[in-house]
Amino acid sequence: MADPPRRNIDATTLRGLAHPLRVQLYDALVTYGPATATMLAGRFGESTGSTSYHLRQLAKHGFVEEDPFRGAGRERYWRAYPGGAQLDGYELTDGGSGEAARLVVGELHRTQSARLEHWLAAGYLHVPREWGRASVDTTAHLRLRAGELAELGAELTAVLDAWRERVRDRDADPEAGTRIVEVQLHTFPVAAEDVP
Incomplete structure (x- = not known):
C-alpha cells in the first residue's frame, strides 16, 4: 500500500x-x-x-x-x-x-x-568497508533551463519514491544487514555572479 x-x-x-x-x-x-x-x-x-x-x-x-x-x-x-x-x-x-x-x-x-x-x-570508520564503498559523494554541474531543472527534480524524486516504496516495510537492523541510509540531493541554480 x-x-x-x-x-x-x-x-x-x-x-x-x-x-x-x-x-x-x-x-x-x-x-x-x-x-x-x-x-x-x-x-x-x-x-x-x-x-x-x-x-x-x-x-x-x-x-x-x-x-x-x-x-x-x-x-x-x-x-x-x-x-x-x-x-x-x-x-x-x-x-x-x-x-x-x-x-x-x-x-x-x-x-x-x-x-x-x-x-x-569519521562516520565511514564506524561501518564495514562495504557500506563505506557503497556510499556516493558526487557533484554535477549542468546548464539547464528552469523547466529542465523541474524535470530533473521530478525524475530524481520519482527514483527516491520508488525506492521508498520498495523498502517501506523494513526496519533498520544491522543484524539483518539493513541500516538507515540518508540520501541528500540538492538541485539549485548557481548564483549569477558565480557563472563564467
Missing part, C-alpha cells in the same frame, strides 16, 4: 512546525522512525513534558501521528505522517510566514548538514 500524498504546508500548518525543537523532533521521526516522547527527550536533552507538548502540537498540525502498530497503555509511540510534507517558500512570503519558513528550512538543513558532516569527518 502506497503512502498517502505529501501534505502541502500552508501558513497555518507552518506555525505548528516553526519551532527549532519541533523541527528536530519531526526530522528525527522522519529519519529514524517511530519513537516515544521519552526516547526523543533523551536524544535532545529535553524533558519528557517538553517533547510531549511539542509532539502534540506537531500532531495538531498534521506532521506526526500516533503509531497504531507500536506501544501499549501509557507508552505512546509517534511517527511522522507517512506521506511526508512539502513547503513552497514562494507561497509563504506574506507576514510572518516567510520568516517561519526560513526558520523551518534552515533548521532542517542544519540537521541534514550535521549528519553529512559527521559522515565525512
